Amino acid sequence: xxxxxxxxxxxxxxxxxxxxxxxxxxxxxxxxxxxxxxxxxxxxxxxxxxxxxxxxxxxxxxxxxxxxxxxxxxxxxxxxxxxxxxxxxxxxxxxxxxxxxxxxxxxxxxxxxxxxxxxxxxxxxxxxxxxxxxxxxxxxxxxxxxxxxxx
Numbered sequence: 465x466x467x468x469x470x471x472x473x474x475x476x477x478x479x480x481x482x483x484x485x486x487x488x489x490x491x492x493x494x495x496x497x498x499x500x501x502x503x504x505x506x507x508x509x510x511x512x513x514x515x516x517x518x519x520x521x522x523x524x525x526x527x528x529x530x531x532x533x534x535x536x537x538x539x540x541x542x543x544x545x546x547x548x549x550x551x552x553x554x555x556x557x558x559x560x561x562x563x564x565x566x567x568x569x570x571x572x573x574x575x576x577x578x579x580x581x582x583x584x585x586x587x588x589x590x591x592x593x594x595x596x597x598x599x600x601x602x603x604x605x606x607x608x609x610x611x612x613x614x615x
Contacts, residue, residue: 495560496592500605502526503596507603516569519598520556523567527559534559540588555584563592569599578606585610 506522520536527534538558542549557565566581573595581593585608597604 493592496563496594496607498530498532499559499563499565499594500596500607502530502532503594503598503605504603507598510598512569512599512601514569514598516567516598519569520567523557523565527557532559533561534565540564540584542587543589553584553587555588558590562590563594564588564590565594565596568595568597570597571599573597573604573606578608581606581608582610 503523503526506519506526510519510522524534524536526532535558536556538555539552540555540558542551542553555564556567559565564581564584566577566584568577570577577595577597581595585591585593591610593608593610595606595608
């Protein structure tokens with residue numbers, strides 16, 4: 465199942481956002497909040513209107529400066545019925561070796577981008593994903609948690 469969707473306005477600083485969170489509730493996933501904070505800082509500085517590639521490059525710089533471990537344009541395997549396929553996909557980022565981060569620069573997100581991230585999570589057998597949209601006045605993000613069946 466997919467976890468509820470969350471959105472934070474880019475007008476607040478990452479510090480403001482993290483101070484307003486209840487530690488017991490969010491301490492489980494500090495990595496996701498570090499990624500979101502980095503995206504908020506990029507969006508606060510650049511705003512909307514750039515191509516996705518500009519946000520990817522800027523986010524990479526922010527990850528480096530804040531010490532968030534990542535792999536950019538990570539090629540991930542795809543499995544079908546326990547068989548590794550020759551086809552693979554490229555995630556914008558894999559952070560902390562556990563979370564797929566997909567970056568968009570669209571006027572609004574649709575179900576297509578959400579489905580893409582869910583399929584990436586299933587195929588890569590990862591549990592966490594963030595869909596981040598820099599194309600709007602306020603940063604949009606959607607956090608997904610996929611509970612994979614145990615084989």
